[in-house]
Amino acid sequence: MPPHAAKPHIGQRITQQYADLSAQEQRVASFILDHFDDLATFSAADLARLTGVSKSTVSRLFKRLGFESFASVKTHARSLRALGVPLVTEGAGGGEERFKRHVARETDNLSRLYAGLSSADFEAVVTALDGARRVTLIGFRNSYPLAMHFRQQLVQVRDDVTLAPQPNQTLAEELVSLQAQDLVVVFGFRRRPQVFERLMALLAQRESRVLLIGDATAGDQARWASWWIECPLDSVSAFDSYASAMSLVCLLTNALLQRRLAQGRARIDAISTLFDALDELALPLP
Template identity: 50%
Template sequence: MEQIEQRLQNEYSELPPQERRLADFILGHPEDLPLYNSTELARHCGVSKATVSRLFKRLGFGSFREGRQRFRDLRQQGVPVVNEDAFGGGILEQHLEREIGNLKRLYGGLDNDLLTNAVEALIQAREVVVIGFRNSFPVALHLRQQLAQVRERVRMAPQPGQSLGEELAELHADDLVVLCGFRRRPHKFPAVLRSLHRQGVPVLLLADGSARGIASQASWWLECPLDSLSAFDCYSSAMSLTNLLANLVLHQNLSAGSERIAAINEQYELIDELSLDLSGSAR
């Protein structure tokens, strides 16, 4: 599906609104496309059958049926065959190639100026609030842990068992929200982004390509490809980006970051919180 997704991404900015709505669905749910015929897809997306036909012809297919078959063929190629020879041979190489491909697309698509501005915002913000729902939560949690090593006032929201509204209400233009929004986002996600936009709170959006329809409301959008061979998305590019961001924050504010790391390590020692015994033996 990667080539078809890339075609959609290349054409996206030129698409009319109805075709863009259809493209948003395909990019957000590529695994579902083979399940629909053109009538069902049009009804599901709230567009006409003619819109479906126009979009697939724009992508170089003679018809929707031809495009759907191409999706089906690619889907079949991506499903691992569970047998000893396949698992021990080609599957590992294919998986590695896909991971490397995601990383190349991530770093090939990063704009240096955009990245520099986002990192400067991470350094200068009074407070950094990191938000991630569902599959985005582990990425958000890891980013918060990394950033908290090198700057003060970094927190996750909402806290367990709490609602988000009261935490968003107290944010201002001198704060920064890092919003992790990978596909299969909850329905409230666009509303959260709109609310922050209305408040004038800067937002750094970390998301896959399915977020392009709402990304304009973020101050910065860093796209992380999640393509995988099978049903579950690969988050290596997202985790690599969190590592890059944290390291850039540290190195562009090295004195303050180093002081904080030293202070944290001192606390580790004072309360004997972490085991530094490399042999793994009990004390």
């Protein structure tokens, strides 16, 4: 294995060895994958009881997968989830139970977002969105659609809103003309590219204000930002949920529209007039 290659995660290890496991070990391995998000709530004894095997079978499985104990399995699982590694699970259950667990997790994410966001910081961000000469939105990988959606909302309300990096283009060309009157909004959700930290440090060296929006793993980059808003991504299954980030984008844009209502209404009307002139949208008949 190359020196910097990551070791296989537990899902990969189970897949690679599943055929060679005993029937009882397979039962435990399947249970681990099916309840991955709840793994921290179980003990080794719980696993043995819930799968109908002996504790020695559970311990033997951990050894075969390369773990010293169940505690190391849970530590491994927490680190994977924090990094955003999607593991296929059935943890959400089925039928109405799936919906209930999903709604509960989404509600918890939203509650944590707004509990951690002070009204003073929120108003300061809206003021910056209103007064900036230009707003530049930056997002990589899963953060890119969020940045793109925020731009689509902001251009309804104000002008000079840009998105970076453009497809197959460089950041340098987008950032070279930043000025003190500008606002840069950086979406920094987990599994960020290596350039991210260098980008944040570079932005801090310039005079523009910076709003960082991301999950908890971006918290160590908050030292470079003027404002930092944490959006939880927790979900009941393999993939992260960005509902809290989309909710924040909606709230910020609506607050900005209320801040500049006359200009916003005029711009929305002008956009609608151009829609009609260009016949771009298939609008429903009244």
